[in-house]
Amino acid sequence: MRVFYSPDHLRHDPKSFIFRGKVVDSPxxxxxxxxxxxxxxxxxxxxxxxxxxxxxxxxxxxxxGYLAFLKDGYRAWQGLPGASAEIVPNVHPGRNMATxxxxxxxxxxxxxxxxxxxxxxxxxxxxxxxxxxxxSATEAVVAGERAAYGLCRPPGHHAYADQAGGFCLLNNVxxxxxxxxxxxxxxxxxxxxxxxxxGTQGIFWRRPDVLFVSLHADPAVYYPFYAxxxxxxxxxxxxxxxxxxxxxxxTGDDAYLSALSRALDRIRAFQPEVLLxxxxxxxxxxDPLGVLKISTEGFRRIAVAxxxxxxxxxxxxxxxxxxxxxxxxxxxxxxxxxx
Amino acid sequence: MRVFYSPDHLRHDPKSFIFRGKVVDSPxxxxxxxxxxxxxxxxxxxxxxxxxxxxxxxxxxxxxGYLAFLKDGYRAWQGLPGASAEIVPNVHPGRNMATxxxxxxxxxxxxxxxxxxxxxxxxxxxxxxxxxxxxSATEAVVAGERAAYGLCRPPGHHAYADQAGGFCLLNNVxxxxxxxxxxxxxxxxxxxxxxxxxGTQGIFWRRPDVLFVSLHADPAVYYPFYAxxxxxxxxxxxxxxxxxxxxxxxTGDDAYLSALSRALDRIRAFQPEVLLxxxxxxxxxxDPLGVLKISTEGFRRIAVAxxxxxxxxxxxxxxxxxxxxxxxxxxxxxxxxxx
Numbered sequence: 001m002r003v004f005y006s007p008d009h010l011r012h013d014p015k016s017f018i019f020r021g022k023v024v025d026s027p028x029x030x031x032x033x034x035x036x037x038x039x040x041x042x043x044x045x046x047x048x049x050x051x052x053x054x055x056x057x058x059x060x061x062x063x064x065g066y067l068a069f070l071k072d073g074y075r076a077w078q079g080l081p082g083a084s085a086e087i088v089p090n091v092h093p094g095r096n097m098a099t100x101x102x103x104x105x106x107x108x109x110x111x112x113x114x115x116x117x118x119x120x121x122x123x124x125x126x127x128x129x130x131x132x133x134x135x136s137a138t139e140a141v142v143a144g145e146r147a148a149y150g151l152c153r154p155p156g157h158h159a160y161a162d163q164a165g166g167f168c169l170l171n172n173v174x175x176x177x178x179x180x181x182x183x184x185x186x187x188x189x190x191x192x193x194x195x196x197x198x199g200t201q202g203i204f205w206r207r208p209d210v211l212f213v214s215l216h217a218d219p220a221v222y223y224p225f226y227a228x229x230x231x232x233x234x235x236x237x238x239x240x241x242x243x244x245x246x247x248x249x250x251t252g253d254d255a256y257l258s259a260l261s262r263a264l265d266r267i268r269a270f271q272p273e274v275l276l277x278x279x280x281x282x283x284x285x286x287d288p289l290g291v292l293k294i295s296t297e298g299f300r301r302i303a304v305a306x307x308x309x310x311x312x313x314x315x316x317x318x319x320x321x322x323x324x325x326x327x328x329x330x331x332x333x334x335x336x337x338x339x
Numbered sequence: 340m341r342v343f344y345s346p347d348h349l350r351h352d353p354k355s356f357i358f359r360g361k362v363v364d365s366p367x368x369x370x371x372x373x374x375x376x377x378x379x380x381x382x383x384x385x386x387x388x389x390x391x392x393x394x395x396x397x398x399x400x401x402x403x404g405y406l407a408f409l410k411d412g413y414r415a416w417q418g419l420p421g422a423s424a425e426i427v428p429n430v431h432p433g434r435n436m437a438t439x440x441x442x443x444x445x446x447x448x449x450x451x452x453x454x455x456x457x458x459x460x461x462x463x464x465x466x467x468x469x470x471x472x473x474x475s476a477t478e479a480v481v482a483g484e485r486a487a488y489g490l491c492r493p494p495g496h497h498a499y500a501d502q503a504g505g506f507c508l509l510n511n512v513x514x515x516x517x518x519x520x521x522x523x524x525x526x527x528x529x530x531x532x533x534x535x536x537x538g539t540q541g542i543f544w545r546r547p548d549v550l551f552v553s554l555h556a557d558p559a560v561y562y563p564f565y566a567x568x569x570x571x572x573x574x575x576x577x578x579x580x581x582x583x584x585x586x587x588x589x590t591g592d593d594a595y596l597s598a599l600s601r602a603l604d605r606i607r608a609f610q611p612e613v614l615l616x617x618x619x620x621x622x623x624x625x626d627p628l629g630v631l632k633i634s635t636e637g638f639r640r641i642a643v644a645x646x647x648x649x650x651x652x653x654x655x656x657x658x659x660x661x662x663x664x665x666x667x668x669x670x671x672x673x674x675x676x677x678x
Binding site: 016018019020021022023077080082083084085086087088090091092093094095096097098099100101102103105106109110113114115116118160162163165166198199202219220221222223224225226227229232 | 444455504
């Protein structure tokens with residue numbers, strides 16, 4: 001399969017993550033992409049550098065003020081006496097306040113929902129490089145490839161049109177889906193990352209032409225906590241075009257595949273022209289953040305079932321943290337599209 | 340003046356504060372109340388222990404789910420593997436998500452707007468003790484005293500009906516204002532803390548019988564950033580009953596007193612039965628968090644001007660951090676009501 005990888009992801013190298021009240025190292029490490037690259041290269045996939053796409057496709061999905069913050073916020077933050085090396089929000093408008101001005105602390109808390117996505121000097125260029133990978137994979141599929149893979153890092157599916165969250169800055173799969181929808185018509189996004197793709201859901205919440213389907217650990221006990229419930233099904237013209245399948249912690253291969261068959265039925269019924277896959281490997285049994293129990297053979301079976309839809313498929317890397325199974329799981333998944 | 344002080348404030352002893360991306364000591368230290376107590380005692384004020392009021396008055400102002408979180412959240416948080424010693428939020432629902440479940444991390448980010456108000460084992464009892472001080476001062480004034488002072492700690496004016504923020508858990512002045520309004524009719528709240536009293540404003544936003552007037556450093560460049568602007572004037576039946584006077588950083592005594600005269604004109608026109616004063620001393624020139632330049636003589640002049648309204652006055656302690664002027668400023672302010 002054509003694999004799009006950009007070394008520019010290394011420019012985004014977040015250091016801190018506040019977890020349960022303690023400052024810890026960020027698990028969204030650059031090494032994640034290097035592990036995936038090495039494993040896929042060794043498995044014979046064709047590694048390509050994406051072309052640079054500029055910002056037009058990103059602007060079609062994201063809020064202009066948010067993009068200005070991602071691009072220029074770091075410099076403003078550095079002008080604050082005593083500021084940390086990367087932007088970490090500490091005050092938030094919450095549900096009771098609604099005025100945004102230019103102060104760097106106000107911008108940080110407005111545009112960043114949590115402490116998992118520090119913005120550093122290279123974040124904007126790193127995030128754009130991830131979008132480039134997603135867009136080059138999309139162009140390959142729009143041009144006729146059966147499947148292509150964007151080795152995107154940082155991930156994207158928690159990013160809303162106007163807010164970062166959960167290691168995600170720009171929503172790679174949403175930007176790709178918008179481009180694919182404009183080129184081909186109806187598209188479906190299937191999110192198999194262990195976390196609910198709340199940002200993607202939010203971006204397409206009112207859209208009838210983009211089906212969003214997500215399998216994920218139950219948000220009642222897991223990030224993102226405030227979204228991803230089965231009763232969320234879209235609104236307005238998009239009513240019914242969101243489908244969430246929350247799974248209990250501990251879910252293994254067989255129960256996952258059973259839920260997946262419901263997801264695939266929904267996708268078939270939608271009759272999309274193209275499928276986008278938000279491809280996290282953090283449902284793996286040994287993932288350090290995960291709570292599901294998917295094996296490498298499980299990831300292969302999941303991919304085989306998805307491939308059997310017969311749809312052109314754009315694979316977009318989401319989460320999946322440093323674990324022994326990370327490379328093998330990616331190889332197993334992509335192999336199903338190489339038959 | 341009768342001064343209500345409870346040693347139970349010591350039960351709330353927050354340790355951490357994330358400021359511009361770095362974990363620092365909380366400046367909202369128990370010593371603040373001890374400094375005020377010592378200075379006022381030495382100046383001859385009568386120190387009294389408040390009576391315990393239970394939770395009915397608090398329940399009249401605050402959301403039931405929020406109160407349950409303050410009361411029981413700490414135990415649930417302690418059940419999380421690897422959790423910190425006090426509750427510090429790290430994920431927030433923001434403007435894009437709206438479902439709350441019971442998980443401790445979800446509760447923390449829903450009910451706490453920023454990283455300045457950690458909830459520890461003694462927070463609930465400490466916050467209730469502050470409310471007791473406010474309520475005993477209120478009862479003294481309702482019963483006929485010219486003025487009384489609640490030496491409240493933790494402070495309260497940033498706390499919304501359903502959310503903590505800015506060192507504040509329970510909104511002492513709002514609870515007191517509600518009791519005073521029920522007993523006497525129309526009341527006015529004058530907030531002279533250096534920070535906008537966003538929580539108090541939110542609680543009475545739609546109320547025609549409670550005037551909220553605040554002088555504070557311009558939120559465009561200062562906490563709470565997202566509220567406190569001059570264009571915020573209340574809504575529905577409360578339209579016109581909110582009056583904000585943001586002041587430029589560096590404002591000194593004379594410019595402050597000039598703005599104060601506008602605030603007092605508004606209060607006179609409202610014709611309240613009782614005045615509540617959200618009394619922060621963090622506008623002091625030497626306050627470690629403050630950005631205004633009020634002198635001790637300035638605080639005396641401010642108090643003299645307020646006293647000249649001739650209204651029964653309930654003084655509720657808000658902010659003001661450890662600084663050489665803290666005790667003298669409190670003594671100077673209270674002296675104006677002792678003529």
